[in-house]
Amino acid sequence: MSSVTRPRREADFARFPSSTPIVIDNGASTFRIGWAGEAEPRLSFRNVVQRPRHRSTGETVSIVGDTDPSLMKFFDCTRSAVRSPFDDDVVYQFEYMEYILDYGFDRLGANSEVGHPILMTECECNPSFSRARMSELLFETYGVPSIAFGIDNAFSYKYNQKLGNCNEDGLAISCEHGTCHVVPFLKGQPVLGACCRTNVGGFHITDFLRQLLSLKYPYHMASITWEKAEELKKEHCYIALDYMAELQIFKNNKEEADEKMRYWQLPWVPPPKEEPPSEEELARKAALKEKASQRLRDMAAQKRSQKIAELEKQLSYLEEVMEQLDEAEEQEATVILGRSGYLSQQEIKSAILKATQSLRKAKGESNGNDEKTDASAADKYPLVSVPDETLTPEQLKEKKKQILLKTTTEGKLRAKQKRAEEEALREKQEEKRRAENPELYLEELRARYSELSEKFEQRKRQKVNGGQTNGNHSSSGGVGRGERLNAAQKERMRLLASAAFDRGKGEDTFGMRDEDWLVYNKMSKDNDDDSNDDDESELVRITSKLQEIDPTFVSKSEAVQLTPEPPKVRPLTAEDYRIAIGIERFRCPEVLFQPGMIGIDQAGIDEMVSISLRRLMEDESVKERLCQSILVTGGSSLFPGMIPRLESGIRQYRPYLAPLKLVRAADPILDAWRGAAAFAASSKFGKQTFSLADYREHGENLFHRHNIVYSL
Amino acid sequence: MESEVVRTEMVLAPTLPFKKMQTADKYPKGQSRGRQWKHLRHLLQSADASSMPPDRPNYMNIQSPPSIYPPKRYCDLTGFEAPYVDPRTKLRYADPEVFKQIRMLPDEYVQRYLALRNAAVILR
Numbered sequence: 001m002s003s004v005t006r007p008r009r010e011a012d013f014a015r016f017p018s019s020t021p022i023v024i025d026n027g028a029s030t031f032r033i034g035w036a037g038e039a040e041p042r043l044s045f046r047n048v049v050q051r052p053r054h055r056s057t058g059e060t061v062s063i064v065g066d067t068d069p070s071l072m073k074f075f076d077c078t079r080s081a082v083r084s085p086f087d088d089d090v091v092y093q094f095e096y097m098e099y100i101l102d103y104g105f106d107r108l109g110a111n112s113e114v115g116h117p118i119l120m121t122e123c124e125c126n127p128s129f130s131r132a133r134m135s136e137l138l139f140e141t142y143g144v145p146s147i148a149f150g151i152d153n154a155f156s157y158k159y160n161q162k163l164g165n166c167n168e169d170g171l172a173i174s175c176e177h178g179t180c181h182v183v184p185f186l187k188g189q190p191v192l193g194a195c196c197r198t199n200v201g202g203f204h205i206t207d208f209l210r211q212l213l214s215l216k217y218p219y220h221m222a223s224i225t226w227e228k229a230e231e232l233k234k235e236h237c238y239i240a241l242d243y244m245a246e247l248q249i250f251k252n253n254k255e256e257a258d259e260k261m262r263y264w265q266l267p268w269v270p271p272p273k274e275e276p277p278s279e280e281e282l283a284r285k286a287a288l289k290e291k292a293s294q295r296l297r298d299m300a301a302q303k304r305s306q307k308i309a310e311l312e313k314q315l316s317y318l319e320e321v322m323e324q325l326d327e328a329e330e331q332e333a334t335v336i337l338g339r340s341g342y343l344s345q346q347e348i349k350s351a352i353l354k355a356t357q358s359l360r361k362a363k364g365e366s367n368g369n370d371e372k373t374d375a376s377a378a379d380k381y382p383l384v385s386v387p388d389e390t391l392t393p394e395q396l397k398e399k400k401k402q403i404l405l406k407t408t409t410e411g412k413l414r415a416k417q418k419r420a421e422e423e424a425l426r427e428k429q430e431e432k433r434r435a436e437n438p439e440l441y442l443e444e445l446r447a448r449y450s451e452l453s454e455k456f457e458q459r460k461r462q463k464v465n466g467g468q469t470n471g472n473h474s475s476s477g478g479v480g481r482g483e484r485l486n487a488a489q490k491e492r493m494r495l496l497a498s499a500a501f502d503r504g505k506g507e508d509t510f511g512m513r514d515e516d517w518l519v520y521n522k523m524s525k526d527n528d529d530d531s532n533d534d535d536e537s538e539l540v541r542i543t544s545k546l547q548e549i550d551p552t553f554v555s556k557s558e559a560v561q562l563t564p565e566p567p568k569v570r571p572l573t574a575e576d577y578r579i580a581i582g583i584e585r586f587r588c589p590e591v592l593f594q595p596g597m598i599g600i601d602q603a604g605i606d607e608m609v610s611i612s613l614r615r616l617m618e619d620e621s622v623k624e625r626l627c628q629s630i631l632v633t634g635g636s637s638l639f640p641g642m643i644p645r646l647e648s649g650i651r652q653y654r655p656y657l658a659p660l661k662l663v664r665a666a667d668p669i670l671d672a673w674r675g676a677a678a679f680a681a682s683s684k685f686g687k688q689t690f691s692l693a694d695y696r697e698h699g700e701n702l703f704h705r706h707n708i709v710y711s712l
Numbered sequence: 713m714e715s716e717v718v719r720t721e722m723v724l725a726p727t728l729p730f731k732k733m734q735t736a737d738k739y740p741k742g743q744s745r746g747r748q749w750k751h752l753r754h755l756l757q758s759a760d761a762s763s764m765p766p767d768r769p770n771y772m773n774i775q776s777p778p779s780i781y782p783p784k785r786y787c788d789l790t791g792f793e794a795p796y797v798d799p800r801t802k803l804r805y806a807d808p809e810v811f812k813q814i815r816m817l818p819d820e821y822v823q824r825y826l827a828l829r830n831a832a833v834i835l836r
Contacts, residue, residue, distance in 0.1 A: 006720045006721060006722060009721070054723075056714075061723040061724070062723070062724040063722055063723060063724065064724060067722060068720065068722075071716055071717055071720065071722060074714050074717055087751055087752035088752060090752050090771070092750075092751070092752050092755060095739070098735060098738075099724060099735075102724055102728055102731070102735070103724055105728075105730055106724070106725070106728055106730075110728075110730040111729060111730060112729055112730060113730050113732075114730050123771075124774060125769050125770050125771045125774050126771065127755070127756060127759060127770070127771045128759075129755060129759055140732065140733060141731055141732055141733045141738070142730065142731060142732065143732045192769040192774070193768075193769045195769070195774050196774055196775070196776045197774050197775055197776060198775075198776040199775075208828065211824070211828055212828070215821060215824055215825060218821075244793070247791070247792055247793060250792075251792055583790065583791045583792075584791070587791045594783070594784065596779070596783035596784070596829075597783075597786060597829065598828060598829055598830065599828070599829040599830025599831060600830070601778045601779075601783075602775065602776045602777070602778060602779070603776040603777060603778065603779045603780075604779065607776075607779055607780070607781075608776050611776055611777065
């Protein structure tokens with residue numbers, strides 16, 4: 001697909017005399033055109049058209065066949081898909097057919113006119129409207145002198161008969177692009193009344209594969225294009241000899257199935273890895289950090305020394321003042337005080353005390369605070385031990401309070417101690433029980449755990465979900481359109497609504513009682529009742545215990561949390577960009593044998609043989625003769641395993657030990673064109689064609705009667 | 713037009729000398745091109761009866777009938793033989809593992825899986 005070579009224009013169109021027919025194998029997948037009598041078609045391309053808009057000029061252009069994807073960037077393909085003129089195996093869109101024929105004749109080198117007889121292939125029993133429109137197109141638009149239509153499978157059969165692959169009487173099984181045919185041949189002539197068609201073909205296989213893969217890998221849907229699916233089909237698909245047995249292999253036999261898996265790695269670039277910093281880098285960083293902290297330390301030290309100096313200065317000044325005051329007279333003292341800015345000697349003293357304290361602090365000396373706290377703890381309740389007689393009424397009150405406080409704290413302490421003792425006792429008992437019968441103990445523990453966790457979960461669920469577990473609700477917390485509110489939210493909405501519409505209903509007595517205000521608590525968004533605290537703590541205890549003694553134990557909440565977590569944080573690896581094709585390898589081609597798999601209610605190709613033989617009103621001996629020359633042709637017959645599977649399939653519909661011989665066509669794809677080219681080269685070909693004059697004379701009736709004679 | 717496009721001769725020329733009637737004349741711009749091509753099924757239905765006499769082989773009557781064997785049921789997701797059908801999504805499934813997967817599938821995917829075998833619910 002990546003290397004699409006566009007065909008060159010042939011230069012030797014003028015060399016051929018006007019009597020040489022142009023042979024066109026107009027297949028639903030591929031269009032092949034060439035000259036009668038030659039061994040190979042001059043060109044073949046995919047029978048599709050797309051009409052995108054050219055980006056820079058804005059004109060709509062027609063592009064026929066496969067294209068180089070890198071060149072498609074110049075075109076705007078949003079409104080044009082790749083289109084085929086075929087529906088199943090019948091041409092029905094003649095506008096597209098015209099583009100394709102244009103391209104075909106253009107590449108073949110036509111200059112001034114087409115001017116050659118045309119032999120074109122068609123499907124079995126092509127509806128006459130399709131034939132009529134095709135002839136109209138060829139006569140009126142291209143001025144073709146005469147036309148003949150022939151069945152592609154018949155040409156393929158005749159060609160292989162010439163090669164000696166099959167007899168004059170036989171069957172052709174053809175698996176094509178849109179359909180499968182079985183055509184019986186008697187004396188080298190197809191018996192159309194006995195042929196049969198199922199509308200399943202290579203197209204359906206590719207489409208099935210594409211759909212399955214894109215459903216399996218929704219993230220890579222864009223990468224799974226039609227062309228890629230076609231490529232995968234051609235490369236990896238095969239037909240299972242026994243479909244059920246093959247399924248069993250994939251279901252039960254892991255190793256063999258792994259061998260049969262194929263992987264397609266999508267282009268994937270690993271994200272840039274963060275390299276651990278080198279030694280040098282680390283050292284550099286550490287040095288930088290050290291430098292910065294050193295600077296900070298220096299700054300702090302400087303500041304401290306500054307402060308100390310300042311304090312010392314202040315202190316010496318204050319001491320000086322004090323000394324002066326001590327020595328000075330009353331009069332002088334006020335002057336000194338006024339100068340110093342302090343009001344009294346007392347004040348200066350306290351300032352000195354403060355300064356010395358802060359100096360000590362600044363110098364980093366401890367100031368004996370520890371003892372003080374101890375002391376305060378000791379006499380927290382100083383009045384308790386003092387006799388009542390010595391106390392004032394206020395102190396008595398205080399004493400009462402202190403006694404109360406003391407008893408409660410002591411009670412709390414005692415209770416705590418008791419609880420711890422009980423806990424220890426229980427532990428001991430449990431240990432004993434465990435030692436006696438570890439199995440039973442574990443069993444009990446587990447039972448208790450599951451009971452508790454069940455209860456807990458249920459409560460949680462009720463809270464979240466309102467008790468309605470209705471299958472696949474999304475677990476996301478947000479309440480989107482159409483999603484149900486949970487029970488708590490519902491209750492809240494109900495309260496709000498009733499509060500809103502309560503107005504005007506009699507007297508407004510809200511707030512008369514204290515309980516009224518509780519409603520706001522309920523309305524607030526986060527009202528979690530903690531009534532189940534006990535259960536929760538018990539659950540936690542048992543969980544820890546189980547984790548301790550049971551190696552296989554996995555906490556439920558953990559298990560729940562673990563599973564959805566990883567994909568979120570796990571970085572994408574090449575594996576995520578790998579598309580595995582296992583069962584699809586034989587599941588997709590199986591639709592040829594079981595069209596019911598894709599909803600087509602028709603017989604598969606093996607059964608078609610029996611239907612065709614039944615339709616053929618002949619003796620059993622004739623049927624036996626036909627079955628000894630079965631030719632398998634068409635592009636979809638190229639799957640490995642096709643012939644053995646067909647053989648075993650057909651054998652089921654034939655009498656016991658009836659002879660059966662299947663042959664694959666020499667080239668299932670090109671044989672039809674080659675047969676047609678050989679047919680057109682024969683001297684009697686001219687009698688098989690019809691001209692514009694014939695068409696004008698007979699009209700549409702001509703097409704009902706037009707059946708060429710293949711054995712010339 | 714870009715040189716690569718011209719060099720590869722990708723685009724079909726609007727007028728070709730060998731044609732008696734050019735596409736542009738046949739389908740003038742702005743006019744309806746009769747794009748509404750009927751599908752083959754409709755064409756066959758509308759074709760007049762005389763063009764398809766029942767006694768002669770024609771496109772319709774060479775079709776294969778349904779198989780004489782009952783169709784096998786396969787799991788829509790895995791392709792294994794499917795003994796079960798999910799009553800809600802109508803998807804067939806092979807084992808409980810797949811069933812879990814099915815219940816997780818968004819509705820769009822369920823419909824796409826059903827469409828694979830022509831069983832999707834089509835709302836009109």
